[in-house]
Amino acid sequence: MSDGPEEGMLSWDESVFRDEHVFEIDYVPETFAHRETQLQSLQYALRPAVRGSRPLNTMVRGPPGTGKTTAVQKLFGELSAETDVQTVRVNCQVDSTRYAVFSRVFQGLFEYEPPSSGISFKKLFSQITDRLVEEDEVLVVALDDVNYLFYENEASDTLYSLLRAHEAHSGAKIGVIIVSSDLNLDVIEELDSRVQSVFRPEEVYFPKYDTDEIVDILRGRSERGFHEGVVGAPELDRVAELTAESGDLRVGIDLLRRAGLNAEMRASKTISVEDVDEAYDKSKYVHLSRSLRGLSDSERALVEVIAEHDGEQAGVVYEAFHDETGLGYTRYSEIINKLDQLGVIEAAYADVDGRGRSRSLTLAYDPDAVLDRLN
Numbered sequence: 001m002s003d004g005p006e007e008g009m010l011s012w013d014e015s016v017f018r019d020e021h022v023f024e025i026d027y028v029p030e031t032f033a034h035r036e037t038q039l040q041s042l043q044y045a046l047r048p049a050v051r052g053s054r055p056l057n058t059m060v061r062g063p064p065g066t067g068k069t070t071a072v073q074k075l076f077g078e079l080s081a082e083t084d085v086q087t088v089r090v091n092c093q094v095d096s097t098r099y100a101v102f103s104r105v106f107q108g109l110f111e112y113e114p115p116s117s118g119i120s121f122k123k124l125f126s127q128i129t130d131r132l133v134e135e136d137e138v139l140v141v142a143l144d145d146v147n148y149l150f151y152e153n154e155a156s157d158t159l160y161s162l163l164r165a166h167e168a169h170s171g172a173k174i175g176v177i178i179v180s181s182d183l184n185l186d187v188i189e190e191l192d193s194r195v196q197s198v199f200r201p202e203e204v205y206f207p208k209y210d211t212d213e214i215v216d217i218l219r220g221r222s223e224r225g226f227h228e229g230v231v232g233a234p235e236l237d238r239v240a241e242l243t244a245e246s247g248d249l250r251v252g253i254d255l256l257r258r259a260g261l262n263a264e265m266r267a268s269k270t271i272s273v274e275d276v277d278e279a280y281d282k283s284k285y286v287h288l289s290r291s292l293r294g295l296s297d298s299e300r301a302l303v304e305v306i307a308e309h310d311g312e313q314a315g316v317v318y319e320a321f322h323d324e325t326g327l328g329y330t331r332y333s334e335i336i337n338k339l340d341q342l343g344v345i346e347a348a349y350a351d352v353d354g355r356g357r358s359r360s361l362t363l364a365y366d367p368d369a370v371l372d373r374l375n
C-alpha cells in the first residue's frame, strides 16, 4: 500500500490551478472573442491617429463586465507597440476630477508624476499640449468609467478641455474615448451645451454576452488557469448560467477561482457543481465590491448608516449621518444621488401616513453583505 493521497485527492504539493493569476481582475486575456465588430469600430475611429491626424472621438457604452476596458487595453497595447501614437487610459473611479485626469495624462506622457507641490491646471494643461506639439505626437485619452466624472460634476469641464486642446494650442492633437457602464446615464444629454456642440462621438455598444458566448470565453480562461480535467462541462455550464443572470463576466471569472479554492479545500482534484453554487454566495457580489471600493470615506460612512437604517426615511438617515460625520445636507444629497446612480441604494418615494410623500432609502443588496464588504 502506498502512503500517497487517495485516488482523486490532492496531495500537499498539488493544486487545481495551473496559473491562478488568470482569474485576477487585472489580467488581460490573450484571446478576446465575440467582440470583432466593436474592435473594428474602435480601430476605424483610431486609424487617423496612426496617420498623424486627430482620431475620431468615440463613446463606448454597455453594461458592466462586457469587455469594454479590455477592448481599449488591447488596442492601446497594439498602438504603443506598433506606432508612435501616445495612449493614456484613465480610470475615472480613481481620478474623478479634471485636475486628476490631466495629472494622469501628464504622467502617461512624461512617465513621471507632475510636481506634487501643486501646479495650476493651466500650467499642467500647457505642459501636455506643448509636449504634443513639440514632439508632433497624437494623443488618445480613454476616460474609463467616465460615469464617475458625471457623479462628481466634472465631466463637462474635463471633456471641454480635452476637446478644445487644439484651439488652446494649435497643432495639439487629442482624441477621446469615453467608456460608460451606467446605462441610465444619458451621457450626451448630461453635458453642457458648450460641450455638446463640439462632441459628436462615434458610438460603439457592448451588449451582454449570451450563455453560449460565456461558456466559450470561460472555457478558454479555465484551460489557461486550471490543470486539465479540473472543470467538466456540467460545472462550466453551471458557472455560465449563474453568470448570465447579471451578464457580468467578472462574476464568472470570480466563480471559477472561488470554486477552484473550494475544491482544494476538500482536497479534490476536480470542481463539483456544489463548489460552484457555494462560490456564488460570494461571487454574486463582485459588482458591489467594485462599487464600494471606489468610494471616499464619507461616502462609505453613509452606506454604513443606510445599512443600519435600511428602508427608513431620508430624514432619519440624514440625522444619523450628520451625527456620525458632521457633514451637511448638501453633501448628504450629493452622496445619496451618487449611490443611487451606482445602484448601491434605491431611493423610492413612499407615502408617509398623513405627512405626504417622502423618500425612503433601501440598500440594493443584503445589508450584512454590504457591511461585510465595507469592513
Ligand SMILES: Nc1ncnc2c1ncn2[C@@H]1O[C@H](COP(=O)(O)OP(=O)(O)OP(=O)(O)O)[C@@H](O)[C@H]1O
Pocket (backbone or CB within 6 Å): 024, 025, 027, 028, 029, 031, 032, 033, 034, 035, 062, 063, 064, 065, 066, 067, 068, 069, 070, 071, 145, 180, 181, 206, 217, 249, 250, 253
Ligand atoms: N471576450 C472576452 N474574452 C475573454 N475575456 C473577456 C472577454 N470580455 C471580457 N472579458 C473579461 O471579463 C472581465 C471584465 O471585462 P472588462 O473589464 O473589459 O469589462 P467592462 O465592460 O470594461 O466592465 P465595466 O464597465 O464594469 O468596467 C475582464 O476580466 C476581462 O478579461
